[in-house]
Amino acid sequence: MKIAIAGYGVVGRGTHELLLMNRDKIAARAGEEIEVKYVLDPKPLEGTPAEQLRASGIEEILADPEVKLLVEAIGGVGPAYEYVKAALESGRSVVTPNKQLVAEKGAELLAIAREKNAGFLFEASVAGGTPVLHPISQCLWxxxxxxxxxxxxxxxxxxxxxxxxxxxxxxxxxxxxxxxxxxxxxxxxxxxxxxxxxxxxxxxxxxxxxxxxxxxxxxxxxxxxxxxxxxxxxxxxxxxxxxxxxxxxxxxxxxxxxxxxxxxxxxxxxxxxxxxxxxxxxxxxxxxxxxxxxGAGDLPTASAVLSDVIEIVRGGCRNAGIIGWTDEGDAHLADRRDYDIHALVRIKGMDFAAVEKLFKDCEPIWEKDGETAALVYNVNEGELEKILSGLDAAPYIRMFDC
Amino acid sequence: MKIAIAGYGVVGRGTHELLLMNRDKIAARAGEEIEVKYVLDPKPLEGTPAEQLRASGIEEILADPEVKLLVEAIGGVGPAYEYVKAALESGRSVVTPNKQLVAEKGAELLAIAREKNAGFLFEASVAGGTPVLHPISQCLWxxxxxxxxxxxxxxxxxxxxxxxxxxxxxxxxxxxxxxxxxxxxxxxxxxxxxxxxxxxxxxxxxxxxxxxxxxxxxxxxxxxxxxxxxxxxxxxxxxxxxxxxxxxxxxxxxxxxxxxxxxxxxxxxxxxxxxxxxxxxxxxxxxxxxxxxxGAGDLPTASAVLSDVIEIVRGGCRNAGIIGWTDEGDAHLADRRDYDIHALVRIKGMDFAAVEKLFKDCEPIWEKDGETAALVYNVNEGELEKILSGLDAAPYIRMFDC
Missing domain, CATH: 3.30.360.10 (Dihydrodipicolinate Reductase; domain 2)
Known part of the structure; x- marks a missing residue:
């Protein structure tokens, strides 16, 4: 199985290095040897494992029927988006750690992958090396x-x-x-x-x-x-x-x-x-x-990238019927101001008694230097913003309540 | 897809209940509806979702070609082992949370599963609902x-x-x-x-x-x-x-x-x-x-059991080429006494100066009530045991060093 890596920075090179380091284990798990045939990056590759692997452009990679999978590690949208889209449209699978690309263009790219029966996986885009997306989409299904x-x-x-x-x-x-x-x-x-x-x-x-x-x-x-x-x-x-x-x-x-x-x-x-x-x-x-x-680093991120690569090479990857989302606008999104929260507030020029009159349910933290700090419970966030905007208050900090 | 559950205690019943609770989601992910056709348990099933599902014995389950998978939630070895072995030998897949069975008989049962091209998965056997075995064997591969x-x-x-x-x-x-x-x-x-x-x-x-x-x-x-x-x-x-x-x-x-x-x-x-x-x-x-x-509880454990069930129903489960181990005796096992550790020691009738003479590299914690407590660094565990056995010492406690 031949693959190509576009972008040979920290993650691209790390992926190549971890693949070489654990070559036999990875081959055993994938069911076949995985070999990097091309690396696409404008910078010098001398002294790296990719020295002999430079591709002249994405065209060379996509013209080679041996290459079945592209690791996109360029980052951002721009050329990364173009390359990924072209690779998927050619029926090749793509693995990427590129969170901006997935967050902005994921729905479209997943749809192309589905249509072309290709894999599009991105474990490394969230929490780097830590397995998160796979456990969410499979272990907890x-x-x-x-x-x-x-x-x-x-x-x-x-x-x-x-x-x-x-x-x-x-x-x-x-x-x-x-x-x-x-x-x-x-x-x-x-x-x-x-x-x-x-x-x-x-x-x-x-x-x-x-x-x-x-x-x-x-x-x-x-x-x-x-x-x-x-x-x-x-x-x-x-x-x-x-x-x-x-x-x-x-x-x-x-x-x-x-x-x-x-x-x-x-x-x-x-x-x-x-x-x-x-x-x-x-x-x-x-x-x-x-x-x-x-959440970052060359080899940890590479671990997540290669985890996806192996899944695709092995066959039966989760894209089919498991990973996918559609762009239906923003109507499903909540406005945080519509819900109650608990929050830390710090207000100047008020003692706790005055703060307590504003917020029924609250607990003092300090009164010092003309400032009251308090924990406010069960207050509508929109209300809280309105009340504090009229006061000499530091930005409130919500409590995470789960 | 019809399945059977053997053992309808906390985990068996929890698995059935979570399956009913999330029926549509699970069907979407598995690619088909999963239905419990039999429950095998000697105790009364009245008032449970399994009321109409009692099997007369394992024979009835294994005689029904519709049943493709057995969830074994009896626990222990004994009948659990017999049922699991019989199910695998019949070409059916098995999912179990039974850690004793997997720890003692896993090598044999995995070999049968491989031979019969059946699944044998046991995510719930370690850390209950927490995904551990799947991430280890797939996300980190x-x-x-x-x-x-x-x-x-x-x-x-x-x-x-x-x-x-x-x-x-x-x-x-x-x-x-x-x-x-x-x-x-x-x-x-x-x-x-x-x-x-x-x-x-x-x-x-x-x-x-x-x-x-x-x-x-x-x-x-x-x-x-x-x-x-x-x-x-x-x-x-x-x-x-x-x-x-x-x-x-x-x-x-x-x-x-x-x-x-x-x-x-x-x-x-x-x-x-x-x-x-x-x-x-x-x-x-x-x-x-x-x-x-x-690590326990009915629905958390059920989450892990059903995660395995879905993997098997969906096809291409990890058993093939990923999960398996062989019984080659104990020659691969280390003896903890051969290695250096750090440890907490508490010794009666000795001051720290005396303890320091015994262990070159150590740090005092207290001298009180005729006892010295200290952290001892880089000591061979076999040596440590020998030294302490001649003294009025509490059991030492190692430091976990990773």
Missing amino acids: ANDLDLAAGILNGTTNYILTKMVQEGAGFEETLREAQRLGYAEADPTADIEGTDACRKACILADLLFGKHTDPNKVFTQGITRITAADVEAAGLVGCNIKLIGQARRMADGKILCMVTPALLRKEHCMAEVNDVFNAVMVHGNGVGDVMFYGR | ANDLDLAAGILNGTTNYILTKMVQEGAGFEETLREAQRLGYAEADPTADIEGTDACRKACILADLLFGKHTDPNKVFTQGITRITAADVEAAGLVGCNIKLIGQARRMADGKILCMVTPALLRKEHCMAEVNDVFNAVMVHGNGVGDVMFYGR
Whole structure:
């Protein structure tokens, strides 16, 4: 079985290296040897295992009937989208870790794959090496799943972990993370939640079968989280995590969003620290389960990419009848402001007695420096926003309640 | 697709109920409706969904060509073994949560399944509802796996959690667990580690492809863990958990055992509490991953049983070329006494200076009431046993070091 890899950066090269490293095991499980015949990347390949494998362009790959599968590891939409679409239309299978591509174009690409009887799998697009999409779509398939939620971005989890452990502020922790290589020079997609949003959308798509447009998903990053928030959360037994979630509400609508959230320290994801990712899923049979592991890195991501490759090579991959979603617009999406939440609020110029008059059900955390911090229970989020907008209040932080 | 259920206790009935509850979803994923045609159980079935489904015996089930799959939920070896063997020999597939059966007879039953081209799957036998065996054997199949270790028994984890949280002793905590229904009237198989041992053996079998005899596996329960152990562990930042593990050592031998172990509080399994189970796996690509969820209960276990049933009904189940192990005796098994460990020791009638003379590399925890508690590093376990056997020492507790 010959495959091609488009994009020979960290993930593309890692996939090639893990394939070479575990060649015999992988061949035994796939039922045949898997060999990389082409690598497509404009950069020099000298000194890499792909030295002799350069393709002149996607055309060369798609013209070779020996190549049955493309690993797309370019990232983004643009050429990645074009190559993947062309490969699927030619009847070839595709495996990709590209969350932006899957979140934005998944419905269309899955439909092409189905029509052409090709595989299109993307385990590595959510939580990197940690098996998540496969367990959701296969191991838990006897369940009606109503929630997937997780710590989906390693950079922000590293920053929040350090803020908790060291009581430090956001800006200084970000700079330290950049110095150590855990955050990129331009960290926007991580710290603003864009990356987590794409992954939350993929979880929503997979669980509920309808395309969730990342542009329609309420997405808050961690840039406005302060040391005071972390301290107040700690005083009520909580850690702050950036949580992406996809949840079927009682009214049947789907709430998909990315926000910082308070997790009680007993919660199974509260101590998922540093660059680790975790995804919990709730089903009507299994209850809560959680998957934990590395969300990035060359070999962990390669592990997930190759897991999909083997599934396709072996035959009978899950696309048929299991993985697929359709784009039916946004009517299925819930507006978070329509539901009750619990939240941490910090309001300046008010004592707790005054805060208590605003919110019937609340618990004091502190009154200091002219500020009251409190946990507010069972308040409609739209109401909460309205009330706080008229006050000198820090951004509230919801509690994750599952 | 018609199936039969043998054993209509908590798991058998739960499987039937979850199948009825999620009938349409399951049919969509399996590709056809799955219907329970027979239930085999001597007890009254009136008032259950199986009221009209009683089989007169295994013979009636095996004489019916419509029945293609048997769910065995009787437990133990005895008749369960006979029924499963007969079903597989007749070319029918079998799904079971029966860890004793799989740990003791798995190699033989898998060989029959392979010969007859039937499925034999047992996801629910380890960690109940939590997907573990499927992720290990499929999602991580691009890896060379060298370790699986976990909190495999909910009852003992509940007891240890309470001992940590309440500083209570073993006996009183066990009685409380029995009162609350978390421990059985005869808790021997749980508290002595027998149940965890069977699960550790299944993990060893699956990872390393050779039958690991539960009778040859070093198995310690939690009956000798005291409040003093829990306190000493806490002082060095550790919780005590009952850990079952299967590990390939540097010399290529397989170390399989069940023992209480110290886990650093930062470890991903250190805060897996109450009746929850967790299994971590290490692979050369993915690094550490962990699966967390309910290890028992009717519907969680049913979720895992039905996950296997759907896989078999859908076709192309993992047995072929993926799941299987052979019985080649015990030569592959390591003796834990041949390797270095770190351990918590508590020795009466000795001060720390004297303890330090015995063990070069050690760290004091306390000297009190004529006892020294210390962490000992990098000591050969056989040596450690010999040294402590001549002293007035409490049982040492190893540190889990991955």
